[in-house]
Amino acid sequence: MKLIVAIIKPFRLDEVKTALIGMGVQGLTVTEVRGFGRQRGHTEVYRGAEYKIDFVPKLRLEILVDESDAQRVAQELMEHARTGQIGDGKLWIVPVDAVYRIRTGEAGTDAI
Amino acid sequence: MPEIDTGDTAWVLISSALVLFMTPGLALFYGGMVRSKNVLAMLMQNFFAMGIVTIFWVLFGYSLAFGDLGNAGWIGNFDFVGLKGLTNGVTDTIPTLAFVAFQLTFAVITPALITGAIADRMRWVAWVGFIAAWSVLVYLPVAHWVFGGGWLADRGALDFAGGTVVHVNAGAAALALVILLGKRKGWPKEPMPPHSLPLTLLGTGILWFGWFGFNAGSALSANGVAAQAFLNTFVAAAAGMIGWLIVERMKSGHATTLGAASGAVAGLVAITPCAGFVGGLAPVVIGLVTGGVCFLAIQLKFKFGYDDSLDVVAVHLVGGLLGSLMVGLFADDAVNEAATDGLFLGGGSELLVEQVIAVAAVLVFSFVVSYLIGLLLKALLPKGIRVSDGEEDTGLDLTQHSETGYSLERV
Numbered sequence: 129m130k131l132i133v134a135i136i137k138p139f140r141l142d143e144v145k146t147a148l149i150g151m152g153v154q155g156l157t158v159t160e161v162r163g164f165g166r167q168r169g170h171t172e173v174y175r176g177a178e179y180k181i182d183f184v185p186k187l188r189l190e191i192l193v194d195e196s197d198a199q200r201v202a203q204e205l206m207e208h209a210r211t212g213q214i215g216d217g218k219l220w221i222v223p224v225d226a227v228y229r230i231r232t233g234e235a236g237t238d239a240i
Numbered sequence: 241m242p243e244i245d246t247g248d249t250a251w252v253l254i255s256s257a258l259v260l261f262m263t264p265g266l267a268l269f270y271g272g273m274v275r276s277k278n279v280l281a282m283l284m285q286n287f288f289a290m291g292i293v294t295i296f297w298v299l300f301g302y303s304l305a306f307g308d309l310g311n312a313g314w315i316g317n318f319d320f321v322g323l324k325g326l327t328n329g330v331t332d333t334i335p336t337l338a339f340v341a342f343q344l345t346f347a348v349i350t351p352a353l354i355t356g357a358i359a360d361r362m363r364w365v366a367w368v369g370f371i372a373a374w375s376v377l378v379y380l381p382v383a384h385w386v387f388g389g390g391w392l393a394d395r396g397a398l399d400f401a402g403g404t405v406v407h408v409n410a411g412a413a414a415l416a417l418v419i420l421l422g423k424r425k426g427w428p429k430e431p432m433p434p435h436s437l438p439l440t441l442l443g444t445g446i447l448w449f450g451w452f453g454f455n456a457g458s459a460l461s462a463n464g465v466a467a468q469a470f471l472n473t474f475v476a477a478a479a480g481m482i483g484w485l486i487v488e489r490m491k492s493g494h495a496t497t498l499g500a501a502s503g504a505v506a507g508l509v510a511i512t513p514c515a516g517f518v519g520g521l522a523p524v525v526i527g528l529v530t531g532g533v534c535f536l537a538i539q540l541k542f543k544f545g546y547d548d549s550l551d552v553v554a555v556h557l558v559g560g561l562l563g564s565l566m567v568g569l570f571a572d573d574a575v576n577e578a579a580t581d582g583l584f585l586g587g588g589s590e591l592l593v594e595q596v597i598a599v600a601a602v603l604v605f606s607f608v609v610s611y612l613i614g615l616l617l618k619a620l621l622p623k624g625i626r627v628s629d630g631e632e633d634t635g636l637d638l639t640q641h642s643e644t645g646y647s648l649e650r651v
Contacts, residue, residue, distance in 0.1 A: 175538050177428070
């Protein structure tokens with residue numbers, strides 16, 4: 129089992145969600161996060177004083193998938209999160225030791 | 241016994257309510273500009289003015305400001321302590337109690353204006369002490385000098401609705417207090433952006449609305465002067481906004497919502513002393529000039545290194561100063577027979593000189609006494625007038641009031 133973690137631009141969420149549901153993804157978790165990559169931050173101006181905002185608002189998506197689906201889901205996610213502009217974010221895939229469904233106690237792939 | 245005019249009375253009563261509404265409006269204007277951890281402390285400092293100043297006013301404040309009216313002196317007297325003997329009194333064409341209420345709303349908002357400068361770092365107890373002392377030792381005398389027929393009014397200085405009494409007065413006090421308090425931690429390097437500009441814009445709308453009572457109500461009659469003051473107020477706010485935005489766009493590349501709000505307030509500040517004394521297109525010039533100049537005046541705090549958090553000095557001191565001086569240029573006795581013609585209307589420089597004297601007197605008096613009050617509080621209060629570093633980091637809402645402005649998170 130794999131955990132796909134993606135940091136994306138907030139306004140891409142709807143499209144990504146629709147695409148993932150369309151390919152059969154059962155669930156995903158979204159968190160509002162802030163951070164920077166090579167894009168760095170942006171500048172805001174208040175009464176003539178410029179402030180550098182280092183941490184840009186992004187969304188963090190987490191999706192548990194079966195190992196065999198990981199590449200397909202990751203590709204689909206990236207395709208729909210992509211704008212081609214700087215700041216599109218990152219995606220990484222990590223191995224998962226165990227997964228349980230809390231209600232039933234089901235384990236492994238059955239719990240995804 | 242002078243007759244009560246019902247129209248005048250109705251207008252002054254409504255105006256009193258309009259002006260009182262400005263204080264919560266000001267609270268939102270400032271509250272939106274601070275960081276979210278300090279929003280309640282900002283609102284509270286403003287709301288508290290409606291509490292303490294009101295009580296002081298009926299106990300002795302009105303009497304010290306308006307007792308012995310027209311004595312050309314420094315302070316009123318104790319004749320009306322506890323509003324004694326005013327129950328059926330008449331002032332001009334309105335009940336004296338309506339005048340008491342109207343003037344009270346000015347006494348409330350003036351110290352509230354100071355709160356924008358000291359944002360994010362003054363201890364609550366210190367603010368309580370400061371506003372109590374300031375509203376007695378600074379506001380009452382200055383109100384008497386100008387509104388109560390004291391020495392400045394007697395010399396011939398004109399201040400229709402409080403350019404000197406309210407704005408220069410509060411602005412000078414703000415400057416004294418920020419010098420005494422010191423900079424906020426991290427200023428000016430760390431960004432301290434406004435947490436909610438929509439609140440600030442809502443507050444600006446309330447201020448603009450209430451300001452009609454402030455200026456047009458100061459005619460104390462429902463007459464032509466009131467209508468002139470009303471329209472001047474409207475136009476100067478609009479011109480102030482445009483003036484600020486033009487200069488802001490040229491200097492820093494964007495026309496911002498905070499700029500629109502600040503410019504409108506700057507225009508309102510400047511028209512305050514002029515409102516019932518000028519006519520024609522004077523409010524357009526007054527607003528445009530003040531909007532632009534106040535934007536530029538913000539740079540002063542970076543140049544001289546004083547942390548005036550929300551630019552009370554740049555907007556109220558500079559704006560009040562400009563407005564008070566422009567009375568000396570644009571005053572027109574065809575608009576108001578109580579006015580003398582200003583420089584641009586062929587009245588010579590006599591009025592302008594009196595305006596300079598009035599501004600200088602109020603500025604120096606307010607600055608010095610405010611500084612002394614601050615020094616005294618610093619010495620008397622066990623923990624001083626400023627919160628600790630840790631309290632400043634945590635925020636004033638939690639450390640001063642045990643509350644949180646926004647609790648939307650469930651964790």
